[in-house]
Amino acid sequence: MVEKRQNRREAVSGHKRELILDAAKQIFAEEGLEGASLRAIALRAGYTPAALYFHFESKEAIYAEVLKSSLASLGATVDQAVTQAKSPAQRLKAAAMSFFWFYADNPRDLDLGFYLFRGGMKPAGLGHERDETLNAALEAALRPVANAAVELGASRQKANLLMVDCFAHATGLLLLLHTGRIRMFGASAPDLMERYVKDRIAHLTEE
Numbered sequence: 161m162v163e164k165r166q167n168r169r170e171a172v173s174g175h176k177r178e179l180i181l182d183a184a185k186q187i188f189a190e191e192g193l194e195g196a197s198l199r200a201i202a203l204r205a206g207y208t209p210a211a212l213y214f215h216f217e218s219k220e221a222i223y224a225e226v227l228k229s230s231l232a233s234l235g236a237t238v239d240q241a242v243t244q245a246k247s248p249a250q251r252l253k254a255a256a257m258s259f260f261w262f263y264a265d266n267p268r269d270l271d272l273g274f275y276l277f278r279g280g281m282k283p284a285g286l287g288h289e290r291d292e293t294l295n296a297a298l299e300a301a302l303r304p305v306a307n308a309a310v311e312l313g314a315s316r317q318k319a320n321l322l323m324v325d326c327f328a329h330a331t332g333l334l335l336l337l338h339t340g341r342i343r344m345f346g347a348s349a350p351d352l353m354e355r356y357v358k359d360r361i362a363h364l365t366e367e
Contacts, residue, residue: 177215180205181229184222189268193223223272224290230269231297237262242304248311249361255304256357260330264350267338270331273298302327312364322360329356 183205187196198219202209216222241258245251263270286294302323309319330353336342337349 176205176207176211180207180212180215180222181226185226185268185272188223188226189271192271193219196223198222220286220290224286224294227272227286227294228297230266230272231294231301234259234262234269235297235301238301238304242308248308249365252305252308252312252361252364253354253357255302255308256326256330257353259301259305259326260334260350260353263330263334264337270334270338274331309364312361314364322364326357326360329353 180201184196184201187201187204190196191200196219198209198212201219201222202212205212212222216225238255238258241254242251245254263273305326306316306319306323309322310316314322333342333349333353336345342349
């Protein structure tokens, strides 16, 4: 009986936690980290601000948890795509393009990843330990790009630089895509990303 009560309490607590995180993701998408408040998150979740403190110590802690979940989904998406690829070249393309498409299809997750604020983008932190954990999760999602490059003959240093370059190229195109600026160039962000990846693979295989 005691164990059943404990399990029930844990289930209820877990459900409340998920409701809070779902509400927080909506608020952060609308207001950014800076503009969001615990009061707004609590109201959207149907709880009092005091109730949030039973689950999270701060707004930054909630944001970190939402972003952690987003990065876990990103990593799973990339891993699944890479697993289905048969050659190093295919794995590099799969890793890069699945990263791009994850954020192309989920613009709110891109906002979360860059700590977007109402009125523009500026750097922010969630605390040293949280930042390190989240940066490691992002790096892990991108790591298959570097691993595939090594398989194609690149040194680890060059492969890591390619991983960073791929990240920069993808996020630049995603920014143009989600702001609509890509239309002024009469270009397609997915096509440009595919062309970039194809060129990188060709360059590696020619060396």
